[in-house]
Amino acid sequence: MNAIRQILTITAINLRSIPQRLGTSLVICVGIAGVVGVLTTVLAMATGLKSTLTNAAREDRAIVLRSGSLAEALSAVSRDDLVAIEAAPGIRRTVEGEQSISPEVLVSVNLPRKGDGSLNALPVRGLTPAAAEVRPEITLVRGRMFADGVYELIVGRSAHEQFANLDIGDVVTFHSGDWSVVGIFSSDGDVHESEAMTDATTLMSAAHRTVFSAVTVTLDSPAAFDGFRDALKSDPKLNVDPQRETDYYAGQSKQIAALLEIVARTVGGIMAIGALFGALNTMYSAVSTRTVEIATLRAIGFGSVPVVVSVLAEAQLLALIGAIAGGGIAWLLFNGNAFSTGGALGQVALKLHVGASLIGTGIVWAAAIGLLGGLFPAIRAARVPVAQALRAV
């Protein structure tokens, strides 16, 4: 009990003296705010990417690509393949008895972005009427659906924000055709909002395609996937690779997300080392300006453990303030910010998401820096030779 009271007393004295040492104390806060700010922002890009891609995935949906194709846009599934896939077990049927199976063709076209007008790839997805059954999350927010057999597009919300001339009524030219934008759609904030959609037959003939890119099916249940996959895999005429949508989209985000995480941890880690030196500096000077005070406390009977703990507590508090400041700045500046990345196959628009778990990660890092930065000065404080320190007055 006594030890706890001592700790509280000394810590209170320390904290009350912070205003007199504001500049040096701020070093810890600013240093850690920098680390946490950078760390959370870059990690927020990675989580934004993952959530955009995994939002698109449903447990009870499967996507069938050609074997060895890592991306939908590089895959090819022929009409013969489609017939064989339709014969596989486990595909859900509607009340009317129609199979819930959507063969789709994906074609990337270069269009100018808003702003600088640089050309970026927009994925255009060709759909058959069955798509409405397989992808119920696609809903029009404005305008109307494209009609079959004519050059009409509906455009995802993100694509509409990113690209120039994709408003309802605009006409864009690609593959020797003038395509009219007739609607804007949403899709639960997932990756498909970065696409445009149109009628599959029209798109295939315009882009000289004879095969579909991939086939997406809704299964009777998530458990039906194994039977579905085994049936396709055991068909010697088929050379396709069925995957659960969740696995496919997790794989799509893996590379860039991993790269961003490496960048965040490397840059954040190096900055953390710098901030650690700053924290050590602050706490050493805090201890050194209070040498007499600490010696006095020790002389009147305070133990060395309370002294150590009080120094650590001060470092932790400053680190926590820094972490909250850094995370808060990242949240204020970047939460919900859109950015886009991609390549020749298409752009994905993402929103940075600075969530509680990321701020939690930042606080853990800050606590570690605070602990290390406070520990050595705390030990020095505890070892102050009482008589010598008091004589120095």
Added chain:
Amino acid sequence: MKYLPLLWAGLWRKPIRTVLTLLSIVVAFLLFGLLQGVLSGFDGALSKMSDTRLRVMNRANILEALPIAYEAQIARVPGVTEVTHATILVAYYQEPKNGFSAAALGFDTAADVFPEMNVPADQFEALRRTRTGALVGIELAKRFNWHIGDHVTVHSMNWVKQDGSSDWPVDIVGFVNAGPDDDRVFANEMYIRYDYLDEARATGKGTVHQYMVAIDDAEHSTAISAAIDRLFANSGNETTTMNEKEYVVAQFRQVGNIRMFVYSIISAVLFTLLFLAGNTMAQSVHDRVSEIGVLKTLGFSDTMVWQLVVIEAAVLCLLASSLGLAIAALVFPRVFGALGLGPLPLSPRVYLAGFGIALAVAVISASIPALRAKRLAIVDALTAR
């Protein structure tokens, strides 16, 4: 110069504080060196790109095809000296995670358009004789431990053979960019023969992805690009032509605003650093108020005291930034190599910028404490304690 010992003594008045400040600045400049190095590495690679070479692509998308018949038409455009073509294979070796880029080339003309591939004549001759021959970049060969004479099978994600397989067996007959002085621009690619690809593939026969065009004069690049695009306007496959520099910039731009991203991180690092260094200096002046009084009593002018404080900060920052940049120079080639762009030494411009920033940090961070030291009246200073 005679004040150097005084400066040095001032710097080491509190050794722990100085060392810790030094180390945090070292860390900041290590990070600055690495990040800025990546940017100037890209810029350096870009400046080596040719502006007497054009790339002709399908206007719709880089992975859309163009008819092979365009080659002859492009060759007739005035100013065009040589035309070759490439068809991209999105490929991997053994497992999907071993991805790399490969292309089927019009191999008889490729060496004339891309002399910097630096393929030895006998190896090129071997490609001429071997239908399934492949030239591999030296870095790619190291990555998979490939040697001349090896028979390997690569998987193409975008080309299927008539027999339904996507596996393309090739025979390695030569290396690209194997010379010790080569800029290893093509060192991570594989090149196979176009006739091999075209005859075996199931779809897309008679098409290519890109034409690479050598022209007579960089001044004409805009005009020739326009002339080529005009040739195929309103055809079934319209083209976009740009010189190689513009082409690479366009590719990078699709990944995102990398420059903006890196600069944001650098500014966060430098701001933190400035705060830290400024604080150390302020504290050091604060601790030394009575000493400064003594200096002034001895006849040091106000300006001289100001200079001493600023120079002390400059010495600290320059020492720390040299150390930080030296470490960055040591590790940078490996970091840049890990990005798949080949090892590259840290650009001299990075050192210059680094020292410039170090000086600026010193002056800005020391100016307020130095001003305080300058304005200090002797009487107040001596009675401060």
